[in-house]
């Protein structure tokens with residue numbers, strides 16, 4: 287049986303700041319169902335330890351970046367977890383990356399180099415009786431693992447997955463001496479990146495395979511426009527780069543059984559969504575009527591194009607729509623949305639914060655989900671939306687273009703349309719997409735067809751897990767006949 291050590295800085299349901307956690311939590315379960323043994327290594331943040339109460343110590347390291355560390359093994363929600371318990375690195379208030387003062391933890395380089403180093407040691411047999419075939423590192427926080435492994439004889443194969451190329455883990459040259467890497471690792475074929483240490487850059491250079499989370503994004507990042515400075519390297523590794531679209535956990539996100547919504551529903555009784563729509567109006571204190579509710583569930587950042595939405599709120603309300611927003615991030619955007627909601631009381635509601643339960647209620651009760659991203663490696667919220675019959679209105683970028691089928695004339699005629707795709711990513715493009723959505727909404731039987739087609743989209747992990755399994759297999763030596 288192929289065994290994989292998955293390495294991530296967050297994993298649902300234990301610690302989540304974004305889509306990485308969803309994938310790190312759901313992919314191992316899907317791989318497990320097709321016979322791949324996955325263990326997941328994450329830092330033992332205080333909130334993770336508090337929720338677990340114990341675990342078995344399976345390895346000890348007397349010195350890991352300034353203090354002792356150990357690895358605890360525990361099973362949670364079907365995940366076989368390895369927790370890197372190192373109080374000097376992780377036992378502190380704040381989030382996984384940011385302290386309570388709102389700034390990055392100053393030693394993030396050491397915190398995540400330690401995660402990568404521990405992954406490499408586990409890959410080489412640190413835990414008695416366990417030697418994974420593959421070390422699969424997610425994003426920059428784990429990306430040094432392949433660099434630590436690169437020169438080891440008899441090492442596991444390595445994969446780096448890019449969930450967000452905007453975060454590259456770049457640190458001053460001075461830390462290189464602290465990483466415990468050989469001198470040869472400093473240079474263009476190693477971690478050096480324009481004079482700094484680039485964690486992601488090093489991982490992309492050293493890994494046996496590189497993946498990202500949709501085929502379209504895999505193509506975009508090899509261009510100067512989408513490569514965020516790494517396109518040259520990625521073009522050079524094009525033969526090792528694949529895009530595998532994300533799935534979602536279809537049990538956590540199941541409108542037929544969702545415990546968080548006012549009324550569960552299926553394709554057969556999709557009319558019951560109205561109960562959720564009424565509940566959403568009450569929750570956001572907006573007027574009760576039958577005009578479309580457009581929604582956003584997102585980090586409020588430039589990536590997500592939400593400045594374009596902030597500029598369009600007045601037009602959206604004027605077009606007869608209502609708008610509900612759940613998100614947090616950029617303070618200017620938070621203020622802009624709160625200001626617009628105050629101007630459009632009854633037509634627009636805003637919840638600043640991170641609220642997992644509310645995100646389910648929004649998907650179940652809103653008519654459409656807006657995702658006007660400037661770039662989007664895959665995007666998960668549009669997949670939740672499809673499953674909940676909340677039609678996605680997305681920009682034509684990255685994985686959004688790979689997962690939504692635009693309701694153009696041909697797609698409508700063929701009965702395959704699942705949402706609206708707009709371009710360019712501009713205020714005019716977004717308003718054009720919303721205008722098209724409103725026209726679709728005005729035809730109730732067409733709208734119902736679109737909802738039912740959206741709900742039958744395959745957003746599960748089944749086929750993508752197989753693609754990861756095939757990739758792992760391609761990296762391993764052929765078994766002897």
Ligand SMILES: Nc1ncnc2c1ncn2[C@@H]1O[C@H](COP(=O)(O)OP(=O)(O)O[C@H]2O[C@H](CO)[C@@H](O)[C@H](O)[C@H]2O)[C@@H](O)[C@H]1O
Pocket residue numbers: 303304305306308309449450499532583584585612613614639640641642645662663664665666667668685
């Ligand atoms: N205020 C809020 N309240 C509740 N839930 C909230 C929330 N804000 C965001 N979320 C949740 O956080 C997750 C966000 O995932 P996305 O994939 O959409 O974007 P993200 O940019 O974080 O992920 C990156 O990694 C993922 C995984 O590969 C890629 O899909 C994506 O393109 C890439 O940018 C979703 O589960 C969403 O519901």
